[in-house]
Amino acid sequence: MTILGDLLSTIFERRYRTAAPDRRDNRPMEDLVSSLVGTAGDVTGLAAASTLLQRFQEMEDSDKLQFFRHLAHDMNIDPAGVRTALDAYEASPNRKTYTAFMAAVEPKRQELIRRLNQIPGATEQLVRMRADLLRLGGADPELQALDQDFRHLFISWFNRGFLVLRPISWESPAHILEKIIAYEAVHEITSWEDLRSRLAPGDRRCFAFFHPSMPDEPLIFVEVALTADIPGSIQDLLAGDREPITATTARTAVFYSISNCQEGLARISFGNSLIKQVAADLSAELPGLKTFVTLSPIPGLTKWLSAEGIAFQDADPKLLRTLAAYYLLSARRQDGQPVDPVARFHLGNGALVHAVHAEADTSAKGRAQSAGVMVNYLYDLGKVAQNHDRYAAAGEIAASSDIRSLDAAAKKLDLREAEAAQQA
Amino acid sequence: MTILGDLLSTIFERRYRTAAPDRRDNRPMEDLVSSLVGTAGDVTGLAAASTLLQRFQEMEDSDKLQFFRHLAHDMNIDPAGVRTALDAYEASPNRKTYTAFMAAVEPKRQELIRRLNQIPGATEQLVRMRADLLRLGGADPELQALDQDFRHLFISWFNRGFLVLRPISWESPAHILEKIIAYEAVHEITSWEDLRSRLAPGDRRCFAFFHPSMPDEPLIFVEVALTADIPGSIQDLLAGDREPITATTARTAVFYSISNCQEGLARISFGNSLIKQVAADLSAELPGLKTFVTLSPIPGLTKWLSAEGIAFQDADPKLLRTLAAYYLLSARRQDGQPVDPVARFHLGNGALVHAVHAEADTSAKGRAQSAGVMVNYLYDLGKVAQNHDRYAAAGEIAASSDIRSLDAAAKKLDLREAEAAQQA
Amino acid sequence: MTILGDLLSTIFERRYRTAAPDRRDNRPMEDLVSSLVGTAGDVTGLAAASTLLQRFQEMEDSDKLQFFRHLAHDMNIDPAGVRTALDAYEASPNRKTYTAFMAAVEPKRQELIRRLNQIPGATEQLVRMRADLLRLGGADPELQALDQDFRHLFISWFNRGFLVLRPISWESPAHILEKIIAYEAVHEITSWEDLRSRLAPGDRRCFAFFHPSMPDEPLIFVEVALTADIPGSIQDLLAGDREPITATTARTAVFYSISNCQEGLARISFGNSLIKQVAADLSAELPGLKTFVTLSPIPGLTKWLSAEGIAFQDADPKLLRTLAAYYLLSARRQDGQPVDPVARFHLGNGALVHAVHAEADTSAKGRAQSAGVMVNYLYDLGKVAQNHDRYAAAGEIAASSDIRSLDAAAKKLDLREAEAAQQA
Amino acid sequence: MTILGDLLSTIFERRYRTAAPDRRDNRPMEDLVSSLVGTAGDVTGLAAASTLLQRFQEMEDSDKLQFFRHLAHDMNIDPAGVRTALDAYEASPNRKTYTAFMAAVEPKRQELIRRLNQIPGATEQLVRMRADLLRLGGADPELQALDQDFRHLFISWFNRGFLVLRPISWESPAHILEKIIAYEAVHEITSWEDLRSRLAPGDRRCFAFFHPSMPDEPLIFVEVALTADIPGSIQDLLAGDREPITATTARTAVFYSISNCQEGLARISFGNSLIKQVAADLSAELPGLKTFVTLSPIPGLTKWLSAEGIAFQDADPKLLRTLAAYYLLSARRQDGQPVDPVARFHLGNGALVHAVHAEADTSAKGRAQSAGVMVNYLYDLGKVAQNHDRYAAAGEIAASSDIRSLDAAAKKLDLREAEAAQQA
Helix, strand or coil: CCHHHHHHHHHHHHHHCCCCCCCCCCCCHHHHHHHHHHCCCCHHHHHHHHHHHHHHHCCCHHHHHHHHHHHHHHCCCCHHHHHHHHHHHHHCCCHHHHHHHHHHHCCHHHHHHHHHCCCCCHHHHHHHHHHHHHHHHCCCHHHHHHHHHHHHHHHHHCCHHHCEEEECCCCCEHHHHHHHHHHCCCCCCCCHHHHHHHHCCCCEEEEEEECCCCCCCCCEEEEEEEECCCCCCHHHHCCCCCCCCCHHHCCEEEEEEEEECCHHHCCCCCHHHHHHHHHHHHHHHCCCCCEEEECECCCCHHHHHHHHCCCCCCCCHHHHHHHHHHHHHHCECCCCCECCHHHHHHHHCCCEEEEEECCCCCCHHHHHHHCCCEEEEECCCCCHHHHHHHHHHHCCCCECHHHHHHHHHHHHCCHHHHHHHHHC | CCHHHHHHHHHHHHHHCCCCCCCCCCCCHHHHHHHHHHCCCCHHHHHHHHHHHHHHHCCCHHHHHHHHHHHHHHCCCCHHHHHHHHHHHHHCCCHHHHHHHHHHHCCHHHHHHHHHCCCCCHHHHHHHHHHHHHHHHCCCHHHHHHHHHHHHHHHHHCCHHHCEEEECCCCCEHHHHHHHHHHCCCCCCCCHHHHHHHHCCCCEEEEEEECCCCCCCCCEEEEEEEECCCCCCHHHHCCCCCCCCCHHHCCEEEEEEEEECCHHHCCCCCHHHHHHHHHHHHHHHCCCCCEEEECECCCCHHHHHHHHCCCCCCCCHHHHHHHHHHHHHHCECCCCCECCHHHHHHHHCCCEEEEEECCCCCCHHHHHHHCCCEEEEECCCCCHHHHHHHHHHHCCCCECHHHHHHHHHHHHCCHHHHHHHHHC | CCHHHHHHHHHHHHHHCCCCCCCCCCCCHHHHHHHHHHCCCCHHHHHHHHHHHHHHHCCCHHHHHHHHHHHHHHCCCCHHHHHHHHHHHHHCCCHHHHHHHHHHHCCHHHHHHHHHCCCCCHHHHHHHHHHHHHHHHCCCHHHHHHHHHHHHHHHHHCCHHHCEEEECCCCCEHHHHHHHHHHCCCCCCCCHHHHHHHHCCCCEEEEEEECCCCCCCCCEEEEEEEECCCCCCHHHHCCCCCCCCCHHHCCEEEEEEEEECCHHHCCCCCHHHHHHHHHHHHHHHCCCCCEEEECECCCCHHHHHHHHCCCCCCCCHHHHHHHHHHHHHHCECCCCCECCHHHHHHHHCCCEEEEEECCCCCCHHHHHHHCCCEEEEECCCCCHHHHHHHHHHHCCCCECHHHHHHHHHHHHCCHHHHHHHHHC | CCHHHHHHHHHHHHHHCCCCCCCCCCCCHHHHHHHHHHCCCCHHHHHHHHHHHHHHHCCCHHHHHHHHHHHHHHCCCCHHHHHHHHHHHHHCCCHHHHHHHHHHHCCHHHHHHHHHCCCCCHHHHHHHHHHHHHHHHCCCHHHHHHHHHHHHHHHHHCCHHHCEEEECCCCCEHHHHHHHHHHCCCCCCCCHHHHHHHHCCCCEEEEEEECCCCCCCCCEEEEEEEECCCCCCHHHHCCCCCCCCCHHHCCEEEEEEEEECCHHHCCCCCHHHHHHHHHHHHHHHCCCCCEEEECECCCCHHHHHHHHCCCCCCCCHHHHHHHHHHHHHHCECCCCCECCHHHHHHHHCCCEEEEEECCCCCCHHHHHHHCCCEEEEECCCCCHHHHHHHHHHHCCCCECHHHHHHHHHHHHCCHHHHHHHHHC
């Protein structure tokens, strides 16, 4: 037994000693569920959990739906029981009445999910189970409530304090890297060569959050370019023939792509922590870094312009920038939040709208969604808290004076006639 | 960046980038709490969490108690709110009403604890916080309810699926080993030499559960001796001058000491899983192992005998064994469970009372608590489920025929005159 | 400082603290050499070593050649000195005279190479230096002698006891895997997908030898297929649409590709150890494995047949197999060894010629070099020693009775008219 | 197969697949030797190596000696063969004649030792074999020559480039730490508590060199204290009740103990590299460190003073310091080197005699060997090369002006009457 052997058992033991599913166990799923919730987590229970997860994985969608309905309906809270327990607690608040209250308000399916999670590898399977639920559940109110139970547990399990930040590099295992290729959601990675160009050069970085119980599955990752200045074109930033700079001479870290990896972790937010953690880590590693920005798409721009009847097809770069600034600062939903989802994400994190660039994404996708315009959100670690607070409290959007000017200019234009104005 | 560097960041990143507590932050604890529960987990929130945990750690007990009272009283559920939310949910069960219900039934202090857990190292500090609560809370009903919230969250966080089993050997790090020495609760480890004799020989093993967020703190550990036969004396088993046997020739694995390490994890059970996991692992490593038993103390024996007025001071070995078998099988609490706490633990796990031995623990402690008698509980992996079920359902205790005979014999004795009988 | 941090420093420390080359150091290479051989390995010496290696790496071939000539000529042994030292030793053999003798017979360039090797990363650079020497040295006798010094030191440094066997899998780091793609010398790996198909399925394995001082550079690797039976076609074995079998059900391990990776380690043999180590490891992991064979090319077959004037272009499968068996067993060089280089390698390792297959490699290369015929060499671990000894002592080739029959049949044919015979 | 599994195999594979010694093999050692040198490193050879090493390990000293004599005598060079090969090489220097020459000048026992080293764990056993040789060989000239062969190979195997520097901390494995306790040669470590006090505090460090093939055996280690100022008392430096300082505030790194661990590696020097590597590493980790010094014993002081007839028993601190400075700078051996062995070591490394302190080591050993005086050698990384060169070339000892003054003052004293002078 060696240090490494010790370590090996410590971290990855989970994989080797799976309680094997019992394929001869023909009981209906409902019976497996009862058996699992009824036992005290002993050998029988683990085998039932293993069998149940295996069976679920191989089910048709219709059977999965039926299983979900069973959880949603038959393992729900009992309102009468809740009232009784609440009355008893209120009459005499103590450990016993409070424990009974807690038991009454928690549907049995939560305990089921926790018990399923006792076996090795279960966390990953439960995340996939929720992905199935989201895919199949639709607008069914009962299934949406069930989803809320999954989410409640997952928020606790995937607490920031349990996540580990892991650099992804060209020295990372191939089975992780192929997932990076598959999960990249912003600027497609077209080949292993393309991936290499994003990981191997000295001025590129990538980081992902992992959960210790899912060591092979990134939860979210961010790709970073180290540059001299704030960039205004994604094609230039990723150009295959560019000359990499030495990391220690870089002044700017550019977060140019952030991708969530797990559909089963929808509505559980990691991005905020990830960006700030990576910024802090890079800062410590490379004291020369002074600026942390994104180079972000504006996915809703052309759609919104079209819906507003604002012509932009023939706009020159300056006008496009003006329209983009206006869209980012002034286009709001009914709840007062920005129309643009990427803007909502970064502003909610405390970032500031720093600059917009025309001809910044000349790909077909870039032209289609934002007429080629991109935006830099600036993360000033000394101000994100204040920005966040103002944004959260009053919907106030932090922006550079340049962006403010563009927004102001846009408001003076008769935008419905922008095209005419431009042609004049 | 290397494989190991990558790995390093993966697993232990948590340690290096602690959000530093802000020692100039003079706000009252209540304000820190509000600030933490109010923010969305961003930089401000992490700093508040860090400051709060640091401040708590340095507090006097009286201030800790006041902090607990604040959580217990001011961050409790609102029964009226629960009723309103429940009515709304019942009237129209859907995601929105269910989410509102879940929010209403969960006291805000639970969210506080989850947010405290977002910073590196927090899990360990929260476990210590609960240890303080248990120590200071006494029988206060509100504080017992608060403890129930900690326990509820900890059960979820310390789910078996998240724990890692780690062999503890003479090649383990010294800072872990010194904790093994400190936490050993059954047969004291008197020195590093003594520890070495329990870890280094080829016929000794030790295993502990760890949580990935507390990599330096064992949660529970078990010490194992590999032997030819089932042992009947702890002093023989641990004799310094014994000749170690080759592990592959061993037929029996003896669990001779199980110690819980964390007071803050009281009433969260790991022992059952640990024994069964270790038995399964040893079985896979050493196919020659056929028998898994304990050599356990009987901590309540002499106390119970005295309370029952049964004389045992001058009993011969046979009578002592008879009395012990009788105690283990027939001495029950009002709820029907065995009087002996160690018996409750192993029988609850599905073990069987296999044999009792006189002169088995000749230490002062052994003589005092059980007149030197010890017991083997047998873990027959093929029968633990059935044993457990019968015990749980009907209080039926599995025992060998030998033990049953001793118990039966005891019942025929006029025990109040046992001494006289013996002398006759 | 953690276990892993500790480990990290242990293994990869070498990378981080390179004695930096001094680019302002303009001394001629000869002076750097003197300075390095003259110092006692202290700071000055390390800097000189670092500068020298850096300079060499950036040199034109003509300058490299000049450097080699300096080593070969000016740092050679002095025959007169050898004689004097030998006389003194013979007159009075003791530590002092023997040490002087050892110093006299070892050319100073060996000490130079050892001192260059004191800095981190030097081993890899010295291996590349020898590759340059082999490429540039040609038949120059002095440079061949210099090469012999490199080889002498490398044999000591790359002693089997210092090498580590490392499984290569789809979970290996990408920067290692891209080298596997580049170094594969038998059956080209055409893409990352192709690589995946050779590593990821449960019935595929790959192993490489590494040296601890060159952790990123495989020295030699072997690809293995786990199968039910001994295969007779490389295309079938590697078919993209085959159904992988479960490793534990496999009876046969097929070594279907062995590639040396480092030109600078030419004439330092690892293959023998690698095959036997891998066979032993697989045997331990998968007790079901009963047969260890290769599926090997016969690179010299068609060339030899042509040279011998034996027509084979229109031979049917049976005749091709007959010719191949005859070639393998009876076509010998003047020194009595087989003509075929792959045969020499495996027979020298103690393998047995087990079977030959026509239509076994239908690739263009396979058809060109061996008319599509391939051969299985069998490694019977219980007999390799005996096979090796007979082969080494008497050139006796171990072969199955089937192969012997084919060889015997070939000898009865009038091979120069084989084609005619076949057509009759 | 995981990253760690992969890694595990990489580094420690050596341990698990030992070619097992064949205990039924009764051949005389001489036959095993022949068999091993005769085979080509295949299975038979590995088994012979394993058997030979095992047998040697269990031998009586007299049999070990006989084995050594066999190597020394029967596997020696053949002078006539050397002459023939040399003549042939001189007549026609080419690869073939040079290879033959190399073969002739190398005694067969060197090849034997290399082949023994092919099996796992052999390096450590060979180091122990040399320790036996040094212990048993005495002044026997043949055995001293044999030792020279071991040393020649070990210098190549234990080349600085192959060693790894590993921090030793309180988180290191206990089986390594117990060796640190055992091997400490300067200031005894009296208990695990004592060890803890040298490793665990934030202002203490320890580093060791390891060889990858002997991962459990330190070769040499150094203990370091981080301090504000240059210390003048070992008892103060190691005081159990001192208040540790924060590492980042330290200005000085004090090497207060350096211990060689392996007798079998005598006369193979690691200390020079170790100190400089550790100084460089600490410098990188803690930029606040400005001074690197030792606090060293002066083991030969009182012995030399007595031999010189210089009274020192009643000397006051100032006189003791004067005598010590005089001893360190002016007491030379016939070859011009300092009498003091520790001085020779540090001055040979390029250090400078910085200061001497009376009452610096008040232990019995300290009083006995140096009347309680200790010395700081200063490692000024910018000057060690120059210091070394002057010392090596001209025996010139670098010293501070203070030390020079003391030495000069001593020379003016009539030292034979020092005691009298003091009393006046």
